[in-house]
Amino acid sequence: MHPHAPRHAALLVLPLLLSACGWFGPTHTARNLDNRLRQRLASDIASGNAALQPIPDGARVTLLSPSSFPVDEQALDDQRRDVRASVIEGLLDPSLMRIQLTDTSALPAYQRDLRVSNMARYFQVNGLDSTLQPAPMQQTAPPGAPPGLLIDVTLQCPPNRGGAGYSDGKSKPICD
Known part of the structure; x- marks a missing residue:
């Protein structure tokens, strides 16, 4: 065996490991x-009811329908199809996410407020109230986002504390 083989192998492996870092962590989780x-x-995307945009630290879902998204018995008991349920099913561990709701549609202000309130209530009823953040002051659609009910999901990745699993009986979610 060549005496410098381990050094050469390390020099070859190091760039590979550094390039792989982009595949893990917050970018991978996003x-x-x-x-x-x-x-x-x-x-919903195919039928024009929703749009999805990746953002650097998460994703933005825009609900394009002018619906008021009521929180009624039929919606809560899955008696009718509801795009909000699909949004919730697509989310990750709630401890990793922060969600902001904003309505940038052309509806009157009271209807936009009602839609945001109904959406927030739907998230709360489904156990996601800890993820909800105050709405941003901006009430216009960000560049590239169609007007509608915006659901901005940003990731809040905790520092890697070492170890994995549930050794202390509590979940230790991480951004992989």
Whole structure:
């Protein structure tokens, strides 16, 4: 064996490991979120009821329908199809996410407020109230986003604490 072989191997492996870092961590988790949402919302995207945009630290879902998205018995008991359920099914661990709701549609202000309130209530009823953040002051659609009810999902990746699993009985979610 050549005496410098381990050094040469390390020099070859190091660039490979550094390039692989982009496939893991927050960037990888954001891609997972985007892929899950794209899969769950496929029929709504195809029918023009929703749009999905990746953003650097998460994903933006825009609900394009002028519906008021009521929180009624039929919606909560899955008695009718609801795009909000598809959004929730596409999300990741709630402890990794922060969600902001904004309505940038052309509806009157009271209807936009009602839609945001109904959407927030739907998230709360489904156990996601800890993820909801105050709405941004901006009430216009960001560049590239169609007007509608915006659901901005941003990832909040905790520092890697070492170890994995549930050794202390509590979940340790990480951005993989």
